[in-house]
Amino acid sequence: MARTLFDKVWDAHVVERLPDGTCVLYIDRHLVHEVTSPQAFEGLRMAGRKLRRPDAHIAVVDHNVATSDRRLPIAEPESRLQVETLEANVAEFGMPYFPLLDERQGIVHIIGPEQGLSLPGMTIVCGDSHTSTHGAMGALAFGIGTSEVEHVMATQTLLQRPAKNFLVEVNGALPVGCTAKDIVLAIIGKIGTAGGTGYVIEYAGDTIRALDMAGRMTVCNMSIEGGARAGMIAPDHVTFDYVRGKPFAPKGEALDRAIAYWKTLPADAGAVYDKHLAIDATTLAPMVTWGTNPEAVIAITGTVPDPAAEADEGKRAQLARMCEYMALTPGQKIADLPIDVVFIGSCTNGRIEDIRAAAAIAKGRHVAPGVRALVVAGSGLVKAQAESEGLDKILLDAGFEWREPGCSMCLGMNPDKLTPGQRSASTSNRNFEGRQGPGGRTHLVSPAMAAAAAVTGRLVDVRELN
Amino acid sequence: MQPFTTLTGVAAPLPLANVDTDKIIPARFLKTIKRSGLGVHLFDTLRFDENGAERPEFVLNQEPYRHAEILIAHENFGCGSSREHAPWALLDFGIRCVIAPDFADIFHTNTFKNGILPIKLPREICDQLMDDAKLGGNARITVDLAAQEVVRPNGERIKFEIDPFRKHLLLNGLDDIGQTLQHTPAIDGYEARQRAEKSWMPDISVS
Ligand code: SF4
Numbered sequence: 001m002a003r004t005l006f007d008k009v010w011d012a013h014v015v016e017r018l019p020d021g022t023c024v025l026y027i028d029r030h031l032v033h034e035v036t037s038p039q040a041f042e043g044l045r046m047a048g049r050k051l052r053r054p055d056a057h058i059a060v061v062d063h064n065v066a067t068s069d070r071r072l073p074i075a076e077p078e079s080r081l082q083v084e085t086l087e088a089n090v091a092e093f094g095m096p097y098f099p100l101l102d103e104r105q106g107i108v109h110i111i112g113p114e115q116g117l118s119l120p121g122m123t124i125v126c127g128d129s130h131t132s133t134h135g136a137m138g139a140l141a142f143g144i145g146t147s148e149v150e151h152v153m154a155t156q157t158l159l160q161r162p163a164k165n166f167l168v169e170v171n172g173a174l175p176v177g178c179t180a181k182d183i184v185l186a187i188i189g190k191i192g193t194a195g196g197t198g199y200v201i202e203y204a205g206d207t208i209r210a211l212d213m214a215g216r217m218t219v220c221n222m223s224i225e226g227g228a229r230a231g232m233i234a235p236d237h238v239t240f241d242y243v244r245g246k247p248f249a250p251k252g253e254a255l256d257r258a259i260a261y262w263k264t265l266p267a268d269a270g271a272v273y274d275k276h277l278a279i280d281a282t283t284l285a286p287m288v289t290w291g292t293n294p295e296a297v298i299a300i301t302g303t304v305p306d307p308a309a310e311a312d313e314g315k316r317a318q319l320a321r322m323c324e325y326m327a328l329t330p331g332q333k334i335a336d337l338p339i340d341v342v343f344i345g346s347c348t349n350g351r352i353e354d355i356r357a358a359a360a361i362a363k364g365r366h367v368a369p370g371v372r373a374l375v376v377a378g379s380g381l382v383k384a385q386a387e388s389e390g391l392d393k394i395l396l397d398a399g400f401e402w403r404e405p406g407c408s409m410c411l412g413m414n415p416d417k418l419t420p421g422q423r424s425a426s427t428s429n430r431n432f433e434g435r436q437g438p439g440g441r442t443h444l445v446s447p448a449m450a451a452a453a454a455v456t457g458r459l460v461d462v463r464e465l466n
Numbered sequence: 467m468q469p470f471t472t473l474t475g476v477a478a479p480l481p482l483a484n485v486d487t488d489k490i491i492p493a494r495f496l497k498t499i500k501r502s503g504l505g506v507h508l509f510d511t512l513r514f515d516e517n518g519a520e521r522p523e524f525v526l527n528q529e530p531y532r533h534a535e536i537l538i539a540h541e542n543f544g545c546g547s548s549r550e551h552a553p554w555a556l557l558d559f560g561i562r563c564v565i566a567p568d569f570a571d572i573f574h575t576n577t578f579k580n581g582i583l584p585i586k587l588p589r590e591i592c593d594q595l596m597d598d599a600k601l602g603g604n605a606r607i608t609v610d611l612a613a614q615e616v617v618r619p620n621g622e623r624i625k626f627e628i629d630p631f632r633k634h635l636l637l638n639g640l641d642d643i644g645q646t647l648q649h650t651p652a653i654d655g656y657e658a659r660q661r662a663e664k665s666w667m668p669d670i671s672v673s
Binding site: 015016018020022026028035036038039049052055056057058064076079081082085097098117119128129131142144145147148150151154155156157159161194197198229248250254255257261293314318412413420430432433434435 | 481482483484486488489492493494496497498499500501511516540541542545546547548549550553568569570571572575576579580629630631642643645646647649650652653656657660664665666667668669670671672
C-alpha cells in the first residue's frame with residue numbers, strides 16, 4: 001500500500017503493536033530541558049530505574065536562563081534551583097549535557113538540528129510542545145508531558161496510537177516581504193488552533209520545497225499552534241546539504257548509507273491523506289496576530305475583526321475578550337499600532353537566517369524612541385556566527401540589545417518579560433494572555449516585520465521600508 | 467497512581483473554548499521541581515487579580531465549586547504547551563475529570579498519566595451538562611468509568627468512548643512504565659536490529 005512520510009517513519013519504529021492498536025514506539029532521540037524534567041528524574045529515582053540508553057539523550061538549560069552576563073549566578077532562586085537540579089540529575093544519571101557556559105548551549109529546538117542530533121527518519125521527542133520543529137528534518141518529532149519523559153528515559157519507547165495524515169500544500173512564489181513565518185501564520189489562520197488535532201501535518205508543494213532549512217523549521221515549529229502534534233517535511237537535497245558537516249551527523253560512507261535510506265522516506269505516489277489544505281502563496285501578505293491565540297491572525301493590511309459579526313455565542317464572547325485584553329477596537333486597522341517592545345528570537349525565529357533578516361532592516365536605521373528591542377540568538381553558535389558576520393554590530397548600532405542565548409521573552413519564566421499593558425511585536429510562537437509576562441500584549445510577526453516595528457515604533461508593513 | 471473507578475461530585479461549568487495551558491497554569495509557576503502543590507495556582511489569572519485577591523465572579527471562587535471534582539468546558543481544552551503542570555494543578559485542586567467536546571492532544575495524554583479522566587462528548591451534551599453544573603451543589607454528576615457512562619442529576623445516562631488500553635490502566639491505577647517494561651525483550655530485539663540496519667545513527671557523548 002502507498003504510504004505517507006509519516007506512515008513510513010512510524011512503521012519503522014513500531015516495536016510491538018498491542019491488540020487494541022496501541023503501539024510501543026521506539027524513540028531515537030530525546031531532548032531534555034530544565035522545566036519539564038525534574039519530576040521525571042525524581043520518578044526514576046523513586047522507582048530505582050536508570051536511563052535505558054544514556055547516549056540517546058541530550059540535555060540543555062534554556063527556559064529559565066538569564067540572557068545577560070553568563071558568568072553571574074542566576075538571580076532568581078527558583079530558576080536557579082531548576083537549573084541546578086538538571087545539572088545534578090544529568091550527573092547522577094549519566095545524561096549528555098551542554099552546560100550554560102558551553103558555546104553549544106541554546107534553545108533545545110535550535111541545538112538539535114544544529115548539532116546533527118536531529119536527523120531525517122528519526123523519532124524525536126522532548127517535554128516541550130515545539131518539538132514539532134525537528135519535523136523539518138523529515139523526522140517524526142513531537143512534544144510529550146513529563147510522565148512520558150520518564151517513560152522514554154526508562155524504556156526508550158512511548159505508548160502511542162498512530163495519528164491521521166494531513167497534507168498542507170503550499171504552491172506559488174512567495175511575495176516580497178513574506179517569509180516562512182507568514183506562511184505558517186496564514187495556515188493557522190485557516191485551520192484554526194484545533195484544526196490539526198489528531199493529525200500529523202505534512203507540508204508540501206513548491207513553496208515549501210523552496211524554503212531553506214531555517215524556514216522549514218519555522219513552519220514545522222508552529223504546527224502545534226494549529227493543534228497538530230507534529231509537522232513534517234520530506235527530506236530532500238536541501239536537507240542533506242544541511243546535515244552534511246554537522247558535528248554529530250554521520251560522515252563519509254555512513255552518510256551515504258543514511259542518505260540512501262532517507263531518499264526512501266518521501267510519500268509514495270498515491271499515498272492517501274485524511275485531510276487536505278491548499279494554499280496559494282502568491283496571495284499571501286506579511287501577517288500579524290491581533291488576538292490572544294495564533295489563529296487570531298490577519299494580514300498587516302487588515303483590520304481587527306468585529307465580534308458582533310460572529311454567529312456563535314461562545315466565539316463572539318471570546319473575540320470580544322481578545323479585543324478587550326489587547327486594547328483594540330473592532331474595525332481598527334492593525335498597521336500603525338504603537339508598540340513598546342520588540343523581541344527577535346525563540347525556537348521559531350532564533351536562527352542565523354532570522355538574525356540576518358532583522359539586521360537587513362536595522363542597517364542604517366535606528367530603534368524608535370521609547371522602544372526596547374531585544375535580539376536573542378537561539379544558541380551560542382548562532383550568536384558566534386552572527387558576530388562573525390558583524391550582525392551584532394549593525395544591530396547594536398541601530399539601538400537593539402544583543403543578548404545571550406535562551407528562550408528569553410518567548411515566555412515569562414526568566415528576567416526578560418513584558419510588564420502589564422506593554423505591547424510587543426514578537427517573532428515567537430504564542431500570543432496567549434500573559435505569555436510574555438502578566439498583562440503583556442503580544443503580536444506575532446516575522447523577524448523582518450519585528451525589526452520594521454522596532455525602527456518605526458509601530459506595527460508596519462515591512463514592504464513600506466524596502 | 468490513584469485508580470479511577472466511579473466519581474460523584476460537583477461539576478464546575480467553564481463555558482470557554484481554547485482554554486490554553488498558560489491559562490490553566492501560567493509559566494511563572496513552572497519553576498517547581500515537584501508535582502504537588504500547584505492547585506493554588508490553577509487558573510491563576512482567572513482566579514486572582516493583580517493583588518492576589520480572589521475574583522468573586524470566577525466559578526472556582528464560588529460555593530460549591532470550590533470543591534468541584536469535575537470540570538465542564540468547551541472545545542479544544544488544554545491547547546498550547548506540553549506542561550504536565552496543567553493536569554498536576556487540576557489534580558492538586560481536586561479535579562479528577564474534565565468533560566469537553568474535544569481536547570488538545572498532549573494535554574489529553576497527560577491527564578491519563580495522572581489519573582484524571584478526560585471525557586469527549588458532543589457540544590450539545592456538554593451544554594446540557596453545563597446547565598446541570600450551573601445548578602450547583604444539589605446537582606451532582608456521576609462518572610462511571612467501567613460502564614463508560616456519565617449520569618446526569620436527573621438520572622439520564624450518557625455513554626462515552628474511551629481507548630480500552632487507557633481505560634484498563636486508569637481503572638487499575640497502573641503505571642504504564644511498568645506495563646511497557648514487560649515488553650523489554652521486544653525492545654532489546656528492536657534495538658539490536660536498528661544498530662545493524664541504521665548504524666549511521668549517531669550516539670551522543672559529550673566531552
Ligand atoms: S523558545 Fe519559547 S516556544 Fe521555544 S522552547 Fe523556548 S519557551 Fe518554548
